Amino acid sequence: MTSLMEKVAVVTIAATMPLVVATSASAEGEKYVLISHAPDSDSWWNTVKNGIALAGEQMDVEVEYRNPPTGDVADMARIIEQAVASGPNGIITTLADFDVLQGPIEDAVASGIDVIIMNTGTPEQAREVGALMYVGQPxxxxxxxxxxxxxxxxxxxxxxxxxxxxxxxxxxxxxxxxxxxxxxxxxxxxxxxxxxxxxxxxxxxxxxxxxxxxxxxxxxxxxxxxxxxxxxxxxxxxxxxxxxxxxxxxxxxxxxxxxxxxxxxQQPFLQAYLPVVILTNYHRYGVLPGNNINSGPGFVTADGLTKVEEFAGEYR
The missing domain is CATH 3.40.50.2300 (Response regulator)
Incomplete structure (x- = not known):
């Protein structure tokens, strides 16, 4: 696990302050909600859940993962609306269907909640809905x-x-x-x-x-x-x-x-982990990466399976 954290620290160093000092600036009740389009049956998203949980622990903030149980995007739109009403510090969300989700995401931004688009959607769509940035694989x-x-x-x-x-x-x-x-x-x-x-x-x-x-x-x-x-x-x-x-x-x-x-x-761990780190440091210190972050694509073949096999379904 130590080697994994060293890798994550290298990837995020340009976008974060050292994680060891983040708790000293922790604000009471900081909360970030990640909303995905994934149905409960899709185990691929376990890595996303692990990413947001670890980021929350390291940054000393409250995190929550929410999704529509059947993968229904209209249901996801309602979940975004409910999340906005709860007043979190930030929302991290996929943009699985622009036409359905544009309105709820723009409403979140208009209410003063910072949003990062992750996983699905495009940097252009993230900009159009008013999100801070996009983290994912085009x-x-x-x-x-x-x-x-x-x-x-x-x-x-x-x-x-x-x-x-x-x-x-x-x-x-x-x-x-x-x-x-x-x-x-x-x-x-x-x-x-x-x-x-x-x-x-x-x-x-x-x-x-x-x-x-x-x-x-x-x-x-x-x-x-x-x-x-x-x-x-x-x-x-x-x-x-x-x-x-x-x-x-x-x-x-x-x-x-x-x-x-x-x-x-496409490194789903980073798609969940990085937005929490970025939002937390943005709110605490006013720092924000100047570009969107492409987490993929990377091709994994039989020659490069050692780490992937060790952490498949958990962090890879």
């Missing part, structure tokens, strides 16, 4: 980088398994991947849903009806695991080029076994 740009990598490796046609079709920003990964490959997206983006059995069956059906497919992209652990099961079932595991967004235990095992070529690490 989804389209990450998709383009993944597509260019796949193109260099010989991929020409692909399937993108989208388990979060209701969140427009997630689909930008698929669109970016197609542009990186230099092909039309067409019907290559599959609305898989989140049920593991349905995902597996839909992937099997697509590959059966599109035998020319030579690459596959999943958008996180929710779809990666069932897709691996599909490839094991139809005998294509290890033969079909397979990349995925995000990390997790199953994805790490897939990379180790050679079924998955790479996973994109």
């Amino acid at each position: 989804e389209y740009d990450a998709g383009v980088a993944a597509g260019m990598r796949a193109k260099d490796d010989g991929v020409t046609t692909f399937l993108c398994v989208n388990h979060a079709i209701q969140q427009p920003t997630v689909g930008e990964r698929c669109r970016g991947f197609a542009d990186g490959l230099g092909v039309e997206l067409g019907d290559s983006m599959l609305d898989s849903g989140t049920d593991p059995s349905e995902i597996k069956n839909k992937v099997l059906a697509y590959l059966s009806s599109h035998p020319e497919t030579d690459g596959i992209l999943t958008l996180g652990p929710v779809s990666a695991g069932p897709t691996m099961q599909a490839l094991n079932e139809n005998g294509m595991a290890g033969d079909l080029y397979f990349g995925t967004f995000d990390l997790g235990d199953e994805i790490v095992e897939g990379i180790k076994s050679g079924v998955i070529q790479w996973g994109i690490d």
